[in-house]
Amino acid sequence: MKLLPLFISSLSVSLRSANALWPVPRNLEKGTSHLLLSPSFDIQVEGVAFSDVPGDLQGAIGRTKTRLWEDRLGRLVPGRGQSDLQASAAPGSLSLLTLSIKPPPGEGKGAKVPSITSEVLKDVSARDESYSLHVPADGAPARISANSSLGLLRGLGTFEQLWYWAEKGGEAGTGVVYMHEAPVVVKDDRPAYPYRGFMLDTARNFFPVPDIKRTLDAMSMVKMSQFHWHVVDSQSFPLEVPEFPELAQKGAYSEKEKYSTQDVQDIVKYAAERGIDVLMEIDIPGHTAILAESHPEHIACLHASPWSQYANEPPAGQLRLASAATADFTVALISAIASRLPGTLFSTGGDEINQNCYREDAQTQKDLKESGKTLEQALDGFTGRVHEAVRGRGKRVVVWEEMALEHQVGLANDTVVMVWISSKNAAKVAKKGFHVVHAPSDYFYLDCGAGEWIGNSAGTNSWCDPFKSWQKAYTFDPLASLTKDQASLVLGGQQLLWAEQSSPENLDSIVWPRAAVSAEIFWTGPRLPSGASRSVGEALPRLHDIRFRMVQRGVKAIALQPLWCALRPGQCDS
């Protein structure tokens, strides 16, 4: 076993080996030695009895140990690693990975390692995800050190990606788990941006809890931190709210297509254990037609025709924001939902408010007249009350960009604004001093390019055509339109799945591995460990690798190229 000079590792990256870490750590040194995983391999937390390790970290350790043996990912080289079997004839063998929390927990009774969940539930900018990792080439114990259990989880994720499987001499089922680039040294890896998200729309079509959990598993593989759950919309209201049982009763697609409060708690807990905070969105005042199934009194222009005059998509219907009763109802609803969520971000949406809808709604016009307010003033009042309720539950408010750019509503300084209409609008949001989450339709919308879904249209393209390929997304620059001073306003970004043309049937294949792209943009930042800029050419072999690993774990991520190309980096380049 030999420790190789550090420049070897940079070389191995720049030569585009098929070896993968995704997202690539910000610091990385790798060797070229083989190292076996010992059948007696174990993971221990330094200075802490396993029974004193927080449950979610225990779970993460258990999952890592299982995956090392069960991933069974053959290296993406011709022969899938059979030649490694010879190379690893007399290798080192790793039997221990030590996890170390800095500072170490106090000795004796009452010593406590804080849980992953407790770190995840901090403000998005306050979470410590940093870790360091060292895997010696000689079989000496490997080590991950971090300031938090969340950091340890991130390190475990990196550690898992180092290992491959090679079948022994054609005996199906028997083989070795090994790495081929020992030693590995990752020093103080930490994300460039704290918000690395994925948004799922569960209202246009419903996604059962197991689909969401599988999505969270895949998100966690690439160190994502935020699940943006666009849970309800005009088409359905699958969210059970105990104070308003009638909403899901009348508004869910069916009895089975609902998220119970238990389901939500389950998803939030499952996500947190995997390093992911849940940001739920209740989009108001637009995108609310479905509320009329139980509360028609609160909805203007319900199912008005032609819908295109009253909404961006069918069916039309918006909350009567000028009505005091409707504002009361909305505040109560949002409060009921937000109070059950432990996270520190909550979105009230606010996109695509249609003016016609209110102009032609007699009730709204009456309300405005009686109060002497313009529509914008009423919107400001309505929004102010709702946001106050959210903030009263200890949460920062998240909104779509229109609330900051197109309306005259007061927003708190710590409001997080999602930029979706165009990536260029980030500059306008930053200029107003709000925090930015990049969710640009011109780079990150995963649904684009599948043709128009509106009925009776023969062969027209989707509104945000073309398809946003992984390469297109990968070229996104979070700071492109910002001044140096504004850079600190960027919290991160996310790819998004609007589900008009999606369902559990294509969830994995439309999302993965594409959504891993923003995970790397916002973790790794613009530069590779070698100092070179990130590039699609360098990224492709690594993206193949994480895709194949996802498939091994039951996430049906699509092929990016013929397998022939995936096994031969560079040979299918233009």
Added chain:
Amino acid sequence: MKLLPLFISSLSVSLRSANALWPVPRNLEKGTSHLLLSPSFDIQVEGVAFSDVPGDLQGAIGRTKTRLWEDRLGRLVPGRGQSDLQASAAPGSLSLLTLSIKPPPGEGKGAKVPSITSEVLKDVSARDESYSLHVPADGAPARISANSSLGLLRGLGTFEQLWYWAEKGGEAGTGVVYMHEAPVVVKDDRPAYPYRGFMLDTARNFFPVPDIKRTLDAMSMVKMSQFHWHVVDSQSFPLEVPEFPELAQKGAYSEKEKYSTQDVQDIVKYAAERGIDVLMEIDIPGHTAILAESHPEHIACLHASPWSQYANEPPAGQLRLASAATADFTVALISAIASRLPGTLFSTGGDEINQNCYREDAQTQKDLKESGKTLEQALDGFTGRVHEAVRGRGKRVVVWEEMALEHQVGLANDTVVMVWISSKNAAKVAKKGFHVVHAPSDYFYLDCGAGEWIGNSAGTNSWCDPFKSWQKAYTFDPLASLTKDQASLVLGGQQLLWAEQSSPENLDSIVWPRAAVSAEIFWTGPRLPSGASRSVGEALPRLHDIRFRMVQRGVKAIALQPLWCALRPGQCDS
């Protein structure tokens, strides 16, 4: 129960109820009565003991009986058919479906009903798929009559699509199977075109046998007749050929990613039992680089760089068509493969032959010089020998359009030419008097629109962008560029999945329900039973229905719209 006047049925179609048959029969009369399926429901073949019914028809009958109870498809209306439970309080109940072959089999010993398979294995233009169906509204026995077991199979497919499931009073798992448009009369339904296909490329990425079988199941649901199996290509050779074991041994992606001769027989049999003939393609002389893994002596310009100068996609490599040894090898290979296939169509491909490849290949230039032939003359000789071998196995030759339009090669009059480069080229092929199968990239390529897959290209679109939506495909007119006299040359058409960016993970979702579109174009022809032209507006609710039925049967077809829209035909139209 009442028998309704026939104009009601036309109306119900033109009013775009969500009720579905796909492809819609060429003649159809429907009522509005409910009819339950009796728990004792059975299917019998008239005048034949069940033990004398051919095995594949027995299988088809068994599958229909199972599906009627197991499809459990709720009608696509708000409430998913709960209101039908009341309407069907005292309905008729169907306990018998009689299948009748005309002319009836002879009496007594030796009376034989020919199998589905025997009909499928006839020449594509000689198969009799016609059937008539009558389901009375009063519970009297229903009847399918046909001239062949294949016709009965098509009738069973239509019959299966009439039935829905409604859950009884919230008791999960208990409910009724019923139809709501009895009586149904289909008179002499038969396809407008005999070739209604789907092409799968299993070489760029591998698809295991169960994926192919599931695809065949879905194809059979929509009465497709032809599975075009693009089994090998430059990237891999997954086909085991006993006479040439080295090809798959060296050319398959792995030991597990192979089709054994048993697998092929299994697939051919499975397809035939479901009314589908298998047309296998061995694409020559281009698209053959993988042969060099075991036979480098037969391949010109192997892995030549840059590949774009020598092939349409990597890796480069073409058969040395001017070499007698290579022609001998090719004839032996094609003969070995073709002789194991019972079908009457076999494709030798012939697309995208690269001239540079041969121009710079010393061996080919030497061979040409020695024979005194031009490259085109050599191609003619090579092609002639291979085609003769195929025809010697009782098969018609199928080629891609270049062989008819871009080269000077002799083709037999009965050659079937697949038009792919542009739908407009069908006219040129017809002008030469060849039979046409429509496979146009501008309408029917299912892979288009997912971004460029070639590496190191940042954000460019796929070569055949945009995505070919189902609506675009549905507007395809098979006779658009043809004269009236040429119309009889059109055998049909197919949608195609080239698998550079596909894998088992997205097979169903990229193919279904889109590929059902050509099934209807080529079965139903241009007009609905009402006499109106087919239109995307009319088709959408029916396509939703067959999509949801596919999902119930385990085919992961994607959602076309939000469920809200699928339940409310017309309300999401532009």
